[in-house]
Amino acid sequence: MNKEEIIEKLKEAMKGSSEVQVDWDSVSEESTIESLGFDSLSILDLIYDVQQLFDVEFEAEAMVGVSTVGSLVDFLQGKLQS
């Protein structure tokens, strides 16, 4: 799965658990996850949705340092390749 495909799938997952109205077409790799409407609670739902969508499993703590869409994509690419 390439980067663009991962981003498109991620956007779908995020739409389901974001707390705010977001212009999803303008989301880029530089967009921070916080700016897309995720707090400490809804991020747990996002992690769950990502694991279901990409059929990967990881502990929430593994995402420490993941703060932007780009870093989340890199994190997922690493998980999908391992």
Place this chain on the structure above:
Amino acid sequence: MVEKRRVVVTGMGIVSSLGLDTASFWLNMISGKCGIKPVVDIDVSECKTPYGGVVNTDQLTEALAAVAVRPFERTVDMATLATHQALLQAGLIVPGQEYENQDVAVVLGSAVGPTHAVYASHKAFHEKGRRGVRPTTVPRCMANVLSSQMSIRFKLTGSNYVMVSACASSTLAIGNAFRMVQDGYTEKALCGGTDAIFDPASFAAWNNLGVMSKNPDPEKACRPFAADRDGCVLGEGSGALLVESLESAEARGAKVLVELLGYGESSDSTHITTPSSEGQAKAIQMALDNAGLKPEDVGFINGHGTATRANDSCECKSVRQVFGGHADKVLMASNKSFFGHMLGASGVAEVIVTALGLAAGKVPPNRNLDNPDPECDLNFVGPEAMNISSPIAMKNSFGFGGNNAVLILKNG
């Protein structure tokens, strides 16, 4: 001993099958409209009673969006709307302004809690195993989710907890909030309750319990105090009150909607589902004593009136036991034929009806009571709304488990 303080209601909010605000709720009731309809959100093809007082999910979602809240869990969603209305009316929040911390206690009731989230988590576990269960199941399914979420969402920094006493839950919550304010433990309290029972498993269980009406006509099924009543009809929703000391309301210039005069609570200590008139009468007498009133002072009783065989005759016997000869004069009604039995939320919804009725000098009709049961020998409101002149009313709530809670209100 600290002098008892007068306690008043300055804000009210409602979410029900008859309206998502107090104005439309009251207008629909006073004109005799019924909120009981076929259940459409879940498969009810095998249910014996496939209808109820269901809140329209699209309207609920729209109302949440209007206050910029995403759906979280159905009971919390409903409570959020009711709380928003109550705080807005009380003047404690202002549209368009950020909420600021306020020293307000949160005391909410629920009979069964967040059953939709519980159902979803169990379904996910059985379908997908451990990995299928959403981690936010934990905060969604906490027994105190209602009070904690209201405290967090509206920045209410007083104590917060949920009181659980079946169908008496929200009346119990209001009664205890009343005591907290009366005795000076808090200046203000948000109180009320919520239940949303129309998840597939809970609704199936109720259908199998044998206490629900099998009348084919949803609008005629719930027949409190009628000779041909054959069981209750479920409803869902939320109600919230902002109660505060009279001094606090006057100092803020807040409009008093109704005053809480007294509260009584007791346990039957007999049977899990069969009520006892001894236990109920004890709570009724306690509420009168607490208010310093005699039965003759009460002009209207908004009963528990579930339309089950057991409840209605027992409740009438309890009222007669305490009210004696005045039981032939005091007006008696049940509101459940309008919006079903909202379980833990029924008490607060019916307190709101009572408060609005006292303010209007008029009470909604007893729908479907064309032929009262001889065992229910009280002075019932008729098939049309009736004027009332007394400023004082009583609200009864009785729950499975033998929980009895009774409030006395006075027009503000």
